[in-house]
Amino acid sequence: MANLLDIRRRIKSVKNTQQVTKAMKMVSAAKLRRAQDRVINARPFAAKMRAMLENLASQTAEDFHHPLLDARGDQRYRVFLITSDKGLCGGFNANLIKATQAFLKEHADKEIELVTIGRKGRDFFRRQRPLAAEFIGLTGKGSVFFEEAVQIARERLVTRFTEDEGLDKVFVIFSEFKSVLSQRVVIEQLLPIAQETGEEGQPEAQRDYIFEQPPAEIFGRLLPRMVETQIYRALLESIASEQGARMTAMDAATKNAGELISTLTLNMNRIRQAAITREIIEIVSGAAAL
16 A cells, blocks of 8 residues: 555645646636637638639639649549647547548558658558648647748649649648537548539539639639648637537546545545544553553
8 A cells, every 4th residue: 555655745746747638727717818819810711712612613714724733633633631739638639630640541552752741641641641732830839820820821732733643632631610619620632622503513603703714714813722722721710629528528637637646635634534543442552551
């Protein structure tokens, strides 16, 4: 049985851990508020821009072609995985890694290039396969600038897809923020950009658009910007999900530490009471012998 000194040391250690987890919960709560505001502000613009361009693409002439719109084969994929740079966020990274593994297994017959954004995804997959590119430090600071998303989208997405005609599809895997307690893993195809279609595969009811510039000029400017916006939104969703998952995990850790402290304190009191009772019995027995 552990002595009183060992139990006191363990209680002190658990209390120190509890202070750390409580502080991390408060920090994540503060970061979550800012991240949640950014996500809420970015979602309508990203969704409306994508819907408008998909509908607009369905109205172009049949002889018009753009590299980001043209459907290609189904053999070479490029997959962007967005994870966190830090741990202690529950099953956030594990769920993303499992979803990526399932995607790779499902498309094992394809040639897949993997790009990781975040230290956790990079550390896991670089031991299993070569990475096409890696980015670290974007999500760890709790926020991301639009210019950073633009750089990734232009260099690793738009330019790569435009110049390499053998690259067929581009996907992004990230965690979509629902609430503090709920995050959903999303696998989204970014390129080629799908045209808006109905249930029968036909274009949806067309809206009345007036082309003031040639379609090539309009799509040449708007399609890359749409891809940049989608990457930016995915990064914001991932950051908010990470902070929500860390806040939940640290709250649970703080509560578990409190329960462990109560259990250890009760055990310590029992041992101390048993020692006092034993000493009293020894004194009484000695007095009776005299």
